[in-house]
Amino acid sequence: MASDQIALMAHLMRRVGVGATRDELEALAARPYEDVVEDLLHPERFPDEDDDALDRYYPTSLSPDIPTPWAGRWLYHLVTSRGPLRHKMALFWHHVFATAWFKSEHGPSIPAQIETFRQHGLGDLRRLLLELSRDPAMSYWLDNCENHAGSINENYGRELLELFSMGIGNYTETDIKEAARAFTGWTFEQPIPLYPYGGYPTKFVFHPDDHDDGEKTFLSRTGRFDGGDIIEIIVEQEATARFISRHLYNYFVADEPQVPAWSVTPPQDPEAMATLMRAYRDSHADVRSVMRALLNSDFFKVARFRRVKSPAELVGGAVKLSGALDFPDPSVIGMASATAVMGQTLMDPPTVEGWHTGKEWIDGGTLTERVNFAVEQVLDPGRPGVRAIARRLAEDGNPLSPEAFVDRCLDLAGPLAVGAATRTALLEHAAAEGELWFEGEAARSKGEARVARLLTLIVAAPEYQFC
Amino acid sequence: MTTQGIGNGAKRAKEPVLVVIQLSGGLDFMNTLIPYTSGVIYDARPTVSVPAEQTLPIDDRLAWHPAAKALKDLYDAGNVAVVQGIGYENSSRSHFRAMDIWHTCEPLRIATEGWLAKTVREIDPHGENPLTAVSFGRGLPRALAAPGVTATSVSNLDQFGLMTKVEQAQERAHDLEIFKRMYTPGIGTGIVMDYLSQTGRDVLKGADMLATVPGEYASTVEYAANPIAQSLRDVARVHTAGLGARVFYTQHGGYDYHSHEPLMHPRLLKELTEAISDFLADLRAHDAADEVTILAFTEFGRRIRDNGSGTDHGSGGGAYIIGDRVAGGLYAEYPSIDPKDWLYGEDLRHTIDFRGIYGTVLEQWLGVDPAAIVGGTFEQIRPYRSTLLAS
Numbered sequence: 001m002a003s004d005q006i007a008l009m010a011h012l013m014r015r016v017g018v019g020a021t022r023d024e025l026e027a028l029a030a031r032p033y034e035d036v037v038e039d040l041l042h043p044e045r046f047p048d049e050d051d052d053a054l055d056r057y058y059p060t061s062l063s064p065d066i067p068t069p070w071a072g073r074w075l076y077h078l079v080t081s082r083g084p085l086r087h088k089m090a091l092f093w094h095h096v097f098a099t100a101w102f103k104s105e106h107g108p109s110i111p112a113q114i115e116t117f118r119q120h121g122l123g124d125l126r127r128l129l130l131e132l133s134r135d136p137a138m139s140y141w142l143d144n145c146e147n148h149a150g151s152i153n154e155n156y157g158r159e160l161l162e163l164f165s166m167g168i169g170n171y172t173e174t175d176i177k178e179a180a181r182a183f184t185g186w187t188f189e190q191p192i193p194l195y196p197y198g199g200y201p202t203k204f205v206f207h208p209d210d211h212d213d214g215e216k217t218f219l220s221r222t223g224r225f226d227g228g229d230i231i232e233i234i235v236e237q238e239a240t241a242r243f244i245s246r247h248l249y250n251y252f253v254a255d256e257p258q259v260p261a262w263s264v265t266p267p268q269d270p271e272a273m274a275t276l277m278r279a280y281r282d283s284h285a286d287v288r289s290v291m292r293a294l295l296n297s298d299f300f301k302v303a304r305f306r307r308v309k310s311p312a313e314l315v316g317g318a319v320k321l322s323g324a325l326d327f328p329d330p331s332v333i334g335m336a337s338a339t340a341v342m343g344q345t346l347m348d349p350p351t352v353e354g355w356h357t358g359k360e361w362i363d364g365g366t367l368t369e370r371v372n373f374a375v376e377q378v379l380d381p382g383r384p385g386v387r388a389i390a391r392r393l394a395e396d397g398n399p400l401s402p403e404a405f406v407d408r409c410l411d412l413a414g415p416l417a418v419g420a421a422t423r424t425a426l427l428e429h430a431a432a433e434g435e436l437w438f439e440g441e442a443a444r445s446k447g448e449a450r451v452a453r454l455l456t457l458i459v460a461a462p463e464y465q466f467c
Numbered sequence: 468m469t470t471q472g473i474g475n476g477a478k479r480a481k482e483p484v485l486v487v488i489q490l491s492g493g494l495d496f497m498n499t500l501i502p503y504t505s506g507v508i509y510d511a512r513p514t515v516s517v518p519a520e521q522t523l524p525i526d527d528r529l530a531w532h533p534a535a536k537a538l539k540d541l542y543d544a545g546n547v548a549v550v551q552g553i554g555y556e557n558s559s560r561s562h563f564r565a566m567d568i569w570h571t572c573e574p575l576r577i578a579t580e581g582w583l584a585k586t587v588r589e590i591d592p593h594g595e596n597p598l599t600a601v602s603f604g605r606g607l608p609r610a611l612a613a614p615g616v617t618a619t620s621v622s623n624l625d626q627f628g629l630m631t632k633v634e635q636a637q638e639r640a641h642d643l644e645i646f647k648r649m650y651t652p653g654i655g656t657g658i659v660m661d662y663l664s665q666t667g668r669d670v671l672k673g674a675d676m677l678a679t680v681p682g683e684y685a686s687t688v689e690y691a692a693n694p695i696a697q698s699l700r701d702v703a704r705v706h707t708a709g710l711g712a713r714v715f716y717t718q719h720g721g722y723d724y725h726s727h728e729p730l731m732h733p734r735l736l737k738e739l740t741e742a743i744s745d746f747l748a749d750l751r752a753h754d755a756a757d758e759v760t761i762l763a764f765t766e767f768g769r770r771i772r773d774n775g776s777g778t779d780h781g782s783g784g785g786a787y788i789i790g791d792r793v794a795g796g797l798y799a800e801y802p803s804i805d806p807k808d809w810l811y812g813e814d815l816r817h818t819i820d821f822r823g824i825y826g827t828v829l830e831q832w833l834g835v836d837p838a839a840i841v842g843g844t845f846e847q848i849r850p851y852r853s854t855l856l857a858s
Contacts, residue, residue: 102721142725143725143726143776143777145726146726146774146775146776148775151774151775153725153726153774153779154779155725155779158560158561162561168561168564255659259563260561260563260564260567264576308659341623343622350491350720351491351562351563352562353562353563358659359658359659359663360607360612362662362663362666363602363607363618363620363666364607364618364619364620364621364666364669364670364673365607365619365621365623366620367663367667367670368627368628368629368670368674371629371630371646372629372630372631372632375632375633376632379632379633419653419656419660420653421651421653421664422649424648425645425648425649426645426649428645428648429641429645453638456630456633456642457642457645457646457649460629460630460642460645460646460649461649462649462650462660462663462667465663
């Protein structure tokens with residue numbers, strides 16, 4: 001198998017999910033790249049495990065008021081699904097349409113919103129924004145349930161334009177107020193209280209008598225617009241094509257500056273942006289089409305290790321590498337707690353702006369958490385992923401020079417490209433114990449321990465922080 | 468670190484310390500220090516206003532919200548300087564942009580260098596002490612971010628350090644040595660990798676210093692279980708350990724009450740003000756209070772009229788400078804609440820620029836020239852009875 005094919009497939013799988021095992025990569029690399037992409041763009045071809053089975057081990061209904069079990073289940077799917085893009089797109093939209101548990105009610109309204117992102121995250125942007133505008137968790141989070149005819153609450157109208165579609169600088173304060181008027185009367189049904197019976201879902205409801213049906217002028221167009229009309233107008237804007245394309249580039253290709261800087265700092269790759277915006281226009285805002293253009297493009301294929309992993313990617317990737325997710329296993333919950341201490345409490349972002357990404361994931365505290373978590377995953381030589389790497393090394397022939405040992409481990413744990421400082425340090429570590437042998441019981445057990453030890457140092461390396 | 472520390476019994480001269488409390492979401496100033504004798508307020512804000520008879524008056528014009536009782540007590544004791552009407556021209560109503568402006572002192576362009584990071588650069592120009600600035604909570608705020616500037620972010624003070632899962636002490640020491648070599652800044656590896664390398668090395672250094680903190684601290688003050696109280700307890704623990712920390716950063720979130728303000732605001736105000744009061748009591752018990760100034764700020768005030776449940780984003784907020792050397796009282800002007808003075812017919816007009824308040828603390832408290840940090844010269848106030856600076 002050509003190693004650059006493996007490296008490309010590893011890159012693709014890190015971006016559409018959290019990575020893949022070497023066996024999976026070899027199977028994928030045997031197929032044409034664009035066929036693999038097409039399958040990934042249609043996750044419905046790979047049904048997930050039945051959630052009922054998960055519920056038997058992690059009954060989310062027992063703790064409807066904390067996000068951890070739901071977030072753990074989400075991470076479990078990211079690690080194990082053969083169609084991971086539905087879960088990754090949900091994560092992407094959760095970054096963009098950030099809605100937080102700390103201001104939510106009505107039982108599992110946030111998980112319901114994430115489920116909406118799973119269902120519509122690769123579809124028509126109009127439908128997605130419409131579902132978002134009708135989503136009870138969003139309605140409560142940005143107070144559209146308090147947005148009344150004659151007494152508007154402009155919170156949702158503002159963020160819909162600033163953070164969810166067009167970006168700041170492309171509309172006026174009047175546009176915000178007019179958009180808010182159009183969404184008056186969009187609210188949700190009052191559900192059964194959470195306690196003592198647990199969460200009950202609520203659903204969207206439209207109150208015509210609380211809707212401002214008057215004439216509005218929005219982005220230079222005038223009519224008796226309602227929310228759906230506002231979304232139609234938004235989706236047609238060049239600013240929306242640009243803003244959504246840049247979000248996709250930032251999330252799937254390479255780190256861009258933080259979102260508030262986008263109105264003044266140009267994109268790093270204008271040609272790539274042009275490609276994505278063309279796909280947006282040609283497909284009339286079909287997200288799957290934009291993603292197809294992105295994943296098949298040359299700028300994507302060469303953008304390896306150009307993003308700092310988000311905590312969800314770091315945690316999911318390390319668990320995938322170790323093969324530690326033996327279902328049923330309490331680490332499902334542990335994964336969610338781990339991303340939280342790294343600064344990403346899934347389903348509970350700090351603000352409606354979501355998380356600052358790229359290098360802002362990293363500071364002294366979070367780097368410590370990231371390194372320690374990854375190290376812990378591969379510390380045990382008995383972990384299936386560690387075993388699998390040791391087995392392949394043993395098949396390479398005995399003995400292995402320290403140099404071959406380091407390079408093969410970097411290859412099998414990624415392939416991970418490292419700089420001179422890291423490679424020298426790892427080589428020195430490996431050389432101290434000489435050649436690597438697997439012949440015989442004692443040597444094999446020592447060899448496996450050495451593999452685990454080297455893997456802990458590899459996942460502690462600065463290069464491992466990128467994907 | 469013996470040159471920096473007062474730990475281990477080696478007493479050294481006190482150096483001024485700044486503790487910043489960021490109140491995220493937009494604290495409602497008008498509902499904290501309330502013009503309780505004004506009919507205007509009660510007409511404009513029927514839903515969120517507290518009945519005048521329940522407020523805690525300080526004079527015939529202004530009264531504290533009853534949930535801010537702990538702060539009122541500190542105010543009465545002369546420890547609180549209230550900066551009324553703090554803000555800047557064309558105040559942003561976007562949380563993120565507004566917070567960026569407060570963090571970078573750049574209202575007109577997007578900047579990446581934080582004002583406190585630039586301050587750290589002045590205090591510790593060679594980055595000798597990774598604990599010169601310590602932030603509690605997850606992620607470093609932009610205020611503390613700038614290339615080449617070290618600030619330590621602590622999410623869990625009791626378990627801080629790398630490779631803590633490697634059980635054998637000898638193996639761990641070896642691993643940390645390898646780690647240090649892997650995090651050697653290289654040539655031409657890019658700014659993100661440089662940043663990562665520097666951060667990794669700072670963690671190693673800071674962890675060695677912080678490892679001693681939990682064992683050394685003892686206190687009779689019982690802080691509440693909420694995050695701001697626990698953050699301020701962590702500040703007290705690190706400060707009293709004498710590791711040379713000069714800037715602390717903490718955050719308290721949830722002030723964005725577009726709805727349910729009558730429920731949310733008092734809860735947050737009570738948590739915050741009681742935490743501050745406990746923190747000061749703790750420091751005093753450790754003879755570690757008079758070198759500390761607290762600066763609490765929020766990104767904007769809120770709209771004058773309420774929306775029937777809460778209040779929307781506005782301008783003209785308040786800030787609070789608290790400490791034992793503070794000359795308590797009211798500073799700058801309370802923005803006019805006369806409807807003819809309302810900005811855009813709905814907002815308070817700010818009466819003092821926040822960069823002048825940063826300048827006040829930088830120049831008068833920390834002894835650092837503020838002009839380059841805040842981007843110019845702005846009107847300052849005189850909120851200190853005395854300072855630690857050589858006269």
